[in-house]
Amino acid sequence: MKALKIATFNINGLRARLPNLLQWLARERPDIVCLQELKAQDKQFPVADFEAAGYGSLHHGQASWNGVAILARDTQPLETRRGLPGAEDDLQSPYLEAAVHGVLVGCLYLPNGNPQPGSKFDYKLAWFEHLIAYAEPLQASEHPMVLAGDFNVVPTDFDIYNTRSWLKDALLQPESRACYQRLLAQGWVDSIRHLYPEKRVYIFWDYFRQHWQKNSGLRIDHLLLNTALAPYLKNAGVDARVRNEPHASDHAPAWIELAGRKQR
């Protein structure tokens, strides 16, 4: 397989953030990008801008909120699925999947779940169950696959600056974390945590209380690799400087580098 850089980026409003995104694409040249929270309808998706930047694209939008997309450099991603089995009509929590550069790419935005407890939290857990059921055979598949996106789960207390003001938040609930651990228990490799088990890594810093300036961040966006793909993992990280730009999203892009041959 060829060496690839794959990124996931909760853009938090594609139209408001398009200049930032195009600049980042030009600088980093990722081969594959999973985008979440487009907050744009399909007709507002800037296909031509991405084409001009050298990227083919697939999108699954929704007015005002949510929405996901997959970008592929120098090629058109081949759509393999839209929506999870049993939740195809669920427009609130899109799942988009494509074959790109020999890798199956699942791009997801897992429901936030706040306020908790309540119907939104129930909805989050129900959607998580659909994901767990769908992911199991793919983990063991011979086809290399990455599940990338905003999981809206802080896996452990090590993945947040301080739990104090988040203890009631849906992102930290034991039920949310248990679902995430059940997914990992299938054999998926959490790229960043796998390579950097002792490192504080944050991907989201909310707009409140100068959290970026104080580095009060959370790790909630993840790139999970199945057993067929994990041996190729070479490096992983977060482009945190993107969070410091004017008009930045509250998330930064997380990325992995896959080597052309097995690393282990």
Next chain:
DNA sequence: ATGCCTAACTAAGTTAGA
């Protein structure tokens, strides 16, 4: 227990994010 900040929709105020 709530606001803080930001975008979208829409036209000043709400919804949603997390």
